[in-house]
Amino acid sequence: MTSRLFNQMLEGIDRGAFPRTRKWAWRGVYNMLSRFWRDDDWRFMNYGYVPEGVAFPLEAADEPERAFIGLYAQAVDGLPVAGARVLEIGSGRGGGARYVARYHAPASVTGLDYSPETVRLARKLNADTPNLSFEQGDAEHLPFPDASFDIAVNIESSHCYANMPAFVGEVARVLKPGGWFTFADMRGRAAMTELDRQMAVPGLDLVSERNISPRVVAALDAADARKQARIGKALLMKRFMSEFAGAKGSMLYKGLSRGEVIYVARRYRKAG
Known part of the structure; x- marks a missing residue:
């Protein structure tokens, strides 16, 4: 049953169905997972x-997370992160924000997530990183002043949002001129044109775009044994967790x- 419901949720995302209900449902999922799986x-x-x-390059202690860190490594590769103020929207448990903070010498990294349980857990799991903080908030109504950040990062989170143009408009607002x-x-192939329209916000110029689906599948393959071991502990949630x-x-x-x-990676730059 849980597997079928999860599949229906994914199909609904592609159709754009019930956006506000979808947003509420995803928040419930992440709150639940943060309550039950709290380990680092x-x-x-x-x-x-x-x-x-x-x-x-990675330190030995981070090697087990290489496949997951890879999405962040490609996201910031070549960007002027050193000395920058970085915002991650949809920061989850904080591993990606922690990687950027520890490996790329930013002035600060702020992680924002919609799930209060997940924010509390991220603060606990990443308390060892001094230039990193986490806040609870809505991606469509960012709780930051105009021109607050040099770089905004959004990894595998936007499919949960109710209003993509509002989110992208907020990104443009909080970025400094010239910010990234x-x-x-990911989106279903049929939804890519709609994603283009949703992200076409004045003030942000598309600089690059790549279909990274094959490299994401390679990561799913690389991490499958580890995931299966954790899924095996999920008892009644095994089918849901597998999906x-x-x-x-x-x-x-x-x-x-x-x-x-299609799993797409894009970079935009704010005019000015």
Whole structure:
């Protein structure tokens, strides 16, 4: 039953159905997961990215998270992060914000998430990183002044939002002139044109776009054994967790593998 409901939720996202109900439902899912799985073995909640070619450097303690860190490494690669004020919108358990804070020398990283339980957990799991903080808030109504940040990061979170143009407009508002917005998320192939329209906000210029689906599938493959071990502990939630985690055989895994779902990475720059 839970697997079927999760599949219906994904299909509803593609159709744009019931956006505010969807937003509320995702918040409930993440609150629930943060209450039941509080350990630092699960610091990331993305599907991952395995790059082609030379691997990016990581300390030995972070190697188990390489597949998941990969989405953040590609997101900030080549951007002027050193000394910058960075905002991650949809920061989840905080692993990605922690990676940026520890490896790229920003002045500060602020993680924002809609789920209060998840924010509390992120603060606990990442208390060892001094230039990193977390706040609870709505991506469509960011609680920050105009021109507050140099770089905004949004990884695998926007599919939960009710109003994409409002979110992108808020990103444009809180970025400084010349600031960067780096985005990565998935949509059904038929929904890509709508995503283009939703993200076409005045003041943000599209600089680059890549279909990274094959590298995301490679990450799902690389992390599958570890995910299966955790899913095996979920008892009555096994089928739901298999779909949620994108395990092999799940609806999402099949969609990405077949090209029915596109995982896109984009960069925008604010005019000025």
